[in-house]
Amino acid sequence: MMGIVETKLKGPLPPNSVGHDAYNYWIRNREKKQGGGVMFLTKKDINVKGVIYGKNTVEMIMIEVEDRDKKSRKFVINYVPPKTASWEESEYKSMLEDTKIALTKIMEDGGRIVMMGDFNCKEICWEEMTVKSGDDSWGNALLEMITDHSMTQWIQENTRYRNEEEPSRLDLIITSEPRIVDKIEYKTPIGKSDQILIELELNEEKYMKRNEQYRNEEEPSRLDLIITSEPRIVDKIEYKTPIGKSDHILIELELNEEKYMKRNEQYRKGRMMYEKTNFDKIREFFQQENWEEIYKEETSVEEKWNILTKIYK
Template sequence: MIIGITEVKPKNSAYKLNPAEFNLDLIDSYHLFSINIDSDKGRGMILYVHKTLGAKEVNMEINYEENIFVKIALNNNDALLLGLLYRSPSEIALSNNNSNLLNLITEPTQKNFSHILLMGDINYPNIDWETHSCKSDNIESDEYKFTQCVQDNYLYQHVTKPTRWRGSDTPHVLDLIFTNEENMVSDIEYLSPLGKSDHCVIQFQYNCYTKLKIDNRTKICYDRGNYEDFNKEILETSWEVLLKQGDHIDKNWEKFHEKLLEMEKRYIPVKKIKNID
């Protein structure tokens, strides 16, 4: 019910991406949170959270280039702070980013959240997460400072198998999952990469307690739709008039989306479903 993706933008893209290109609203009921998708900064990240979780975006105080944080209400007035992070291995991007990352990881532990879940591509290949130690004994190294930060904030890191490999390169544990309690994560699976990525997909179970925010709803009966008239209207629609070539892609997407939903209401029946607690 939660999907986090880092490095959304390719390194050498011929055109700028737009958040609308990643909208899952028509496929399922997910909220999309994003950063640096339509800008020249960073590699871009997207976070999908199912609408039944009622996630709300949280702006952190620490200025860190690529991070997304959301708050999810749990039972008994508890709350989960979920963070998606990306640390670039590029030397150009490292000026203040490494120290800011330490402060960003520390900040959630100083707030009043019962549950903390941080995940992302941190790009520290020289850390052995089985022993929480670094290959180098240099206490001034960024890797050492990072492991100390994790320990000082009493966070648990759950990924121990390599998550990135390419050709003859040595596999490394680069993608990490942190929580403030050891038993919050279970059933970790290392799956095939997404698209052409050389990072594996990590799937896991996050253990918490929340009542999903599901209202009495309607089900769209796609198997009973009037697709003959639906397709006829699609063919008769003047798309070149509705979707103007000079308009921004987001604006045209909204027009297309509205048209599709309006046709769906007219040609595809629905039925009410009552929720059972």
């Protein structure tokens, strides 16, 4: 399966032009303007049970795929163009609002969702989940959509490189399942594109839902939970035999802090080794001073402390 943005097409593809007729494809071209457009391609053996196209100026396609177990997943390809001279201010704001409505509806409808594409939203700091722009900006709207619907954003690298411009993270992958992505690879751009190719691998078997409570003939239930503030801090979860007579399984959790957290190791430098202190020598040193004479004119604790540390140094 492949999603492509900025196809810049003006009509349908010629027959047999994609993969020697090995793929089905769906196109949403931009109307009345140059550039833009999105496309989805799937191999012929993938069962696509439904397709929805973005309305008005929304450049989006959603396909619903059904697997062998009759479970469905929604895949969304979306392109949000930057504000250029070809867009009137009101027209551009209307496009952003329509895009927000379309994406929100997909999230609210629920299910298993994978969104991908160029969201043109470099003002978001995904590591801190903050926005550099104002409350009414597209960046703030996108971040609120993701947090309000408990979605996970996976891309951690810059995805666009052009000449001397500062690299930016425009292309995103957003999922409704927090651990469904098994691997992401960043590859060389296709053709003359200034945006990298992103290859995504899902591992549904590894992260399938499990019930954690089993008792006699009762229906198994999921009572035990693990909740984190960091979306990808959990590296591995293992479900093990209950302890003793418990009817709850043992859950073993492994965090990968080295991979997902920055550590400050500066505290390790210049530390005192107090276990090797020669206290007899210190007592002898201070006994040589005439403290009554030294502190005779000093009244405050701070002044006396300053004198003590000066003598000790």
